[in-house]
Amino acid sequence: MRVLDLTPHPHADGTKEKCRSLETGERRENRAAQAGSCEISSQLARADEHVTAAEPETSQTTDYELGQKAAQGDMAAFEELYQRHNRRVYSLCLRMTGNVSEAEDLAQEVFIQLFRKIGSFRGESAFTTWLHRLTVNQVLMHFRKRGVRMEQTTEDGETPVQIVKGTENPNSMPVVDRIALDKAIAQLPPGYRTVFTLHDIEGHEHEEIARMLGCSVGTSKSQLHKARMKLRGLLRQQKEAE
Numbered sequence: 001m002r003v004l005d006l007t008p009h010p011h012a013d014g015t016k017e018k019c020r021s022l023e024t025g026e027r028r029e030n031r032a033a034q035a036g037s038c039e040i041s042s043q044l045a046r047a048d049e050h051v052t053a054a055e056p057e058t059s060q061t062t063d064y065e066l067g068q069k070a071a072q073g074d075m076a077a078f079e080e081l082y083q084r085h086n087r088r089v090y091s092l093c094l095r096m097t098g099n100v101s102e103a104e105d106l107a108q109e110v111f112i113q114l115f116r117k118i119g120s121f122r123g124e125s126a127f128t129t130w131l132h133r134l135t136v137n138q139v140l141m142h143f144r145k146r147g148v149r150m151e152q153t154t155e156d157g158e159t160p161v162q163i164v165k166g167t168e169n170p171n172s173m174p175v176v177d178r179i180a181l182d183k184a185i186a187q188l189p190p191g192y193r194t195v196f197t198l199h200d201i202e203g204h205e206h207e208e209i210a211r212m213l214g215c216s217v218g219t220s221k222s223q224l225h226k227a228r229m230k231l232r233g234l235l236r237q238q239k240e241a242e
Contacts, residue, residue, distance in 0.1 A: 002120035042237035071119035082111055083129070086197070089135050095197045096122060096139045106142055110135050136198070140212060184234035192227035199224050 060078075063084070069077035089110050095130035113134060121130055127223045185193055194213070199220070204212075206220045213220065 051208050064121070064123040067118050067121045067123075068128065069187065070115070071121075078115060081118075086111070088128070089131065092132070092197075092202070093139055095182070095185060095201060096136075096194055097142070097190075098193055106135075106139055106242070109142075110138050113138060132202070136202075136212060137211070140194075146190075148202065164240055180235060180238055181231075184231050184238065188227055188230055189232055191223055194232060195220055195223040196227035196231070200228075 024064050030174065041076065061080070063081065066077040066081050070081060086107065090103055090107040093106040093110070094100065097106065110131075117134070121127065143200065185196065195209060198209050198212070206217045206224075209220045210217045
């Protein structure tokens with residue numbers, strides 16, 4: 001009968017130790033591989049996010065680029081400029097004239113002038129600023145042809161600054177109040193309406209308005225003061241009629 005030898009093999013402990021060492025090393029390599037895989041995935045995700053975020057910026061052609069293409073006869077580029085800015089141009093024309101028909105005609109004239117002069121835009125200022133000046137000049141030229149004159153004053157503009165209550169910042173007014181204000185502005189005499197629009201809505205300084213209108217700074221200030229006083233009465237009448 002054969003007796004089972006239970007005596008430990010002299011190399012058994014060393015073998016087990018090697019196995020444990022190999023298993024530990026393998027687990028360490030697996031963890032490192034998993035960590036590396038996670039890091040790569042994370043980097044790819046960040047790259048995807050960067051590409052996704054950058055896509056609108058690269059796909060959106062700038063106004064300057066469109067202007068350059070339009071100047072070379074690219075009508076599609078000019079059409080894109082029209083689609084981007086026609087509402088803003090029309091709104092400014094409407095505020096300055098107070099007449100829908102005139103505003104529509106003037107907006108068309110502005111884009112005709114834009115087509116003729118687009119090659120002169122050098123990108124030294126924002127395209128919206130350049131187009132705004134072009135629009136204002138077109139409306140003022142329209143006023144001159146109609147014989148609209150600024151009221152002259154001998155005062156040096158020493159009129160008190162009185163803003164119609166609630167209209168300190170027309171662009172941030174609630175929609176209902178803004179509609180009421182636009183309605184009242186349309187009822188102002190042309191000279192008052194022009195100065196009020198340029199100063200209180202478009203943000204021009206009196207010195208700049210005086211240069212644009214060919215009048216004195218004092219006249220610009222006087223016109224603005226009288227426009228505000230007139231608006232106050234018109235807005236009061238609207239509230240009483242409600």
